[in-house]
Amino acid sequence: MFPIQIDLTGTVEGFQKILQQTISQKDVAGVLVLACDANDFKPETVNTILKNIPIPIFGGVFPEIIHGRNKLIRGTILVGLSTRPNIQIIPHLSDPSIDYEEIIAQKFPESGQNKTMFVLVDGFSQRINALIDSLFNYFGLEVNYLGGGCGSLSFVQKPCLFTNEGLIEDSAVLATVDIASGIGVSHGWYSVSGPFKVTEADRNVILTIDWQPAFSIYRRVVEEAAHCEFTDTNFFELAKSYPFGIKRLGGDMIVRDPIMVKENGALVCVGEVPAESYVDILTGDTSSLVKAAGKALTLSLEAFHGPAGRTIIILIDCISRVLFLGKEFEKEIQAVYQEDIPLIGALTLGEIANSGRDYLEFYNKTAVVGCMEAK
């Protein structure tokens, strides 16, 4: 059983109320929290509650969340898990000196029989990719991964991860559960121009493309494709429709979302773009994105090999797809919604998933669907 509780008020009292309802239910051995940034939960208001929970609790604060066919900008969703999750916190997710693989090995000495790992990270931490690589280097395909970046669209880093220790920031929360899952990943963005060679980059900052300031190349392509010019104030408005795509053979391109241009013409992206990589500039439309969300659902259902019976769908969808699709985002939810299967989800700052078949990735502007065994 996956008892789902929802509070639409977004208040601490509302959160406390549904939390008590969830943990008082028989067989609930752990709790997953999806909360909206607009709730404005702060450590000083929720830490006492979290520290007094007698069972493991984990989750995140997201720009928006999903319940059924509805996208919520305020509110909290709690999911009661009948299987006790093994929750581990990886702190200091921006520290360049840390070897996350060794920390993961210490925290998970036995990968055991856990089938699914929820991976929630502070979306503003600087070494998310290093954590993702370390997770795959340690666990490989032994577990299915599902999660994403937490935080606020204000682009201000703040405590956004729920744990039994309180609301924390600049960390990752890894929760392994013995619950079968099938994961589907798809984005629907397609190339409008490229390839371009990333000649200089520093983690998530593209410094130069073809040895020219990254923005000069990007600007030329986007202004031509969009028939619109960049001004001092409209970068994100225009750039949200033209992400970068990193190529790989035998798989969809990995999308990288440019969110800021620096004074030196460098482009700041959500997620790393390695130097010496080739990128395309992509675009999409409502049809391609909605179709991709449906494809992610199909892939997740095909990949689900759990016991027949009740399931739940968890949609991890990038908040930038909401910004791109606007009102038509409801079509994306509709593409994933199944009449007889509960749907919850989070609109994230980057998505973390693997299809159970190839390398674990940190995605941007991508729809990830997890079909979970509801036990």
Place this chain on the structure above:
Amino acid sequence: MSNTIEQLQVLYEIAMSIGLSLDLRSMLKNSLAVLLKKLSCSAGGVLLFQPHPISSPALHDLQEIHFEEVFTIPRSITHNKAYQAAIRHVPKTIPADRLGVFFQQLPLSGQEDPGSFFYILELPDIGLLILTKYGEGLDPIILKSLKPLSNKLASACKACLQNTALRESEENYRSIFENVQDVYLETRIDGTIIEVSPSIEFISKGQYKKADLIGKSIYEFYTDIKDRGGLIEVMQKTGSVTDFEVSFKNRDASIIFCSISAKMLLNSESQQEKIIGSIHDITDRKQAEDALRESTDYLENLLSFANAPIMV
């Protein structure tokens, strides 16, 4: 199916990721991760010859070789059926003279289950690369194109192993250099000291440290500078000296008797460049010899009076 330009881009990116470190684990971690990501592979591993030809005799001199798994992504790969199927195709040990026959079969590919592929590629003269992939198999053109990349990966592995061997050798020599009781010394032909081992502190009874001597002239320390002239003269004739006895002045003006074993080093133009050698403190031996000589002289004196009555 990807187009040729996409394939070239991806192969270029993989090539650029290989060999960025001289630490084997670090180099493989980066290279293999990029290789797996770019080819949408699910796992990979590198197996190297044991004993490997870097630290052992040349490959053709080895009797038998086995493959040792030195790095995999993911770390624990026992549950990856395709990888384990690949491992079953790798002989546990193989006579060195049969290695060529085994390598002729490579690249070897197969399927454990439908849609679960494995590939075994040669890392020339050093080992094997194993890749696994779900879904569609690797494009045959890509598989062939991986050969130059596996060659590059093999070279990078060799460089790492050579670096490790060199570092171990350096550490070994450093340890000897720092712990030997004799003094290791390098001087220019003009006598300027350019290297001296820390054991100078021991031989000088704590009166000189290495830093006191670097850059000084060795002539300052000879009790008789003719010794240096004699040493150079012999070395110019024979290129080296063995147990050449000299004496040095300590800081407190006491004399240290030494024997020098040294050789002249020439530069690439066959000009004398420097002298390297070791200095062994023979002061105790000299004192014992002097005592013995005095004793002998004393006895000889006594014997010279043997025909006369000896009063004791």
